Amino acid sequence: AQTVTQSQPEMSVQEAxxxxxxxxxxxxxxxxxxxxxxxxxxxQMILVIRxxxxxxxxxxxxxxxxxxxxxxxxxxxxxxxxQLGDTAMYFCAFKAQGGSEKLVFGKGTKLTVNP
Amino acid sequence: GAVVSQHPSWVICKSGTSVKIECRSLDFQATxxxxxxxxxxxxxxxxxxxxxxxxxxxxxxxxxxxxxxNHASLTLSTLTVxxxxxxxxxxxxxxxxxxxxYGYTFGSGTRLTVV
Numbered sequence: 542a543q544t545v546t547q548s549q550p551e552m553s554v555q556e557a558x559x560x561x562x563x564x565x566x567x568x569x570x571x572x573x574x575x576x577x578x579x580x581x582x583x584x585q586m587i588l589v590i591r592x593x594x595x596x597x598x599x600x601x602x603x604x605x606x607x608x609x610x611x612x613x614x615x616x617x618x619x620x621x622x623x624q625l626g627d628t629a630m631y632f633c634a635f636k637a638q639g640g641s642e643k644l645v646f647g648k649g650t651k652l653t654v655n656p
Numbered sequence: 657g658a659v660v661s662q663h664p665s666w667v668i669c670k671s672g673t674s675v676k677i678e679c680r681s682l683d684f685q686a687t688x689x690x691x692x693x694x695x696x697x698x699x700x701x702x703x704x705x706x707x708x709x710x711x712x713x714x715x716x717x718x719x720x721x722x723x724x725x726n727h728a729s730l731t732l733s734t735l736t737v738x739x740x741x742x743x744x745x746x747x748x749x750x751x752x753x754x755x756x757x758y759g760y761t762f763g764s765g766t767r768l769t770v771v
Contacts, residue, residue, distance in 0.1 A: 574759070576759060576760075578762075583764070584694075584747060584749075584764070584765045585762065585764050585765070586700075586749065586751070586762035587762075588759055588760075588761075591759055632699060632700070636759075642688055642705065642753055643690070643702060643705065644690070644702075644751075644760060646699045646700050647699065648698070648699045649698075649699050651697075
């Protein structure tokens with residue numbers, strides 16, 4: 542069974558600075574997808590970024606980028622130029638390609654951006 | 657983009673009554689939907705996977721007779737909490753699988769309070 546571990550329950554960062562959230566996962570699958578979701582105080586789950594395991598290039602979405610290390614089974618999220626609106630819970634999630642369609646979530650990291 | 661509309665956003669009910677939560681895919685057909693429960697400051701816990709036209713698949717430990725899931729059409733899945741008790745109070749979120757491995761989209765959640 543796949544597991545996703547987020548070792549940082551809480552983090553804080555000053556506005557305009559850069560912060561990195563860590564995520565590691567365990568799987569025997571070779572093909573899979575990884576996601577970072579954001580859950581702001583409204584509790585709406587919002588997709589931040591996704592990565593296909595077969596792609597070596599790290600995904601980037603504006604201020605958000607990932608450092609995907611397949612061999613190390615690591616998938617960290619870097620937020621550049623942090624904004625107050627980035628304050629949220631961030632969940633790392635895994636989905637195997639084919640087979641089960643379930644998303645496996647980590648326990649989340651609460652990020653606070655301070656003015 | 658693909659939107660899942662979830663209603664109601666909050667509901668208060670008396671112990672022993674039943675509550676129905678609806679999730680509709682507005683601009684796409686959702687053959688598979690997922691129902692999650694989220695306790696405060698915790699991650700999403702998958703309760704069940706519903707497939708259009710067939711019985712839902714429940715996760716271990718989830719009472720299928722208490723949490724009735726119906727996915728009668730490609731755009732509507734419902735979760736009914738039967739004979740609700742205060743311990744059923746929680747935040748419930750639905751999610752739909754997007755085709756082509758573009759991930760998942762989430763409803764805005766329902767806060768259920770049983771008094």
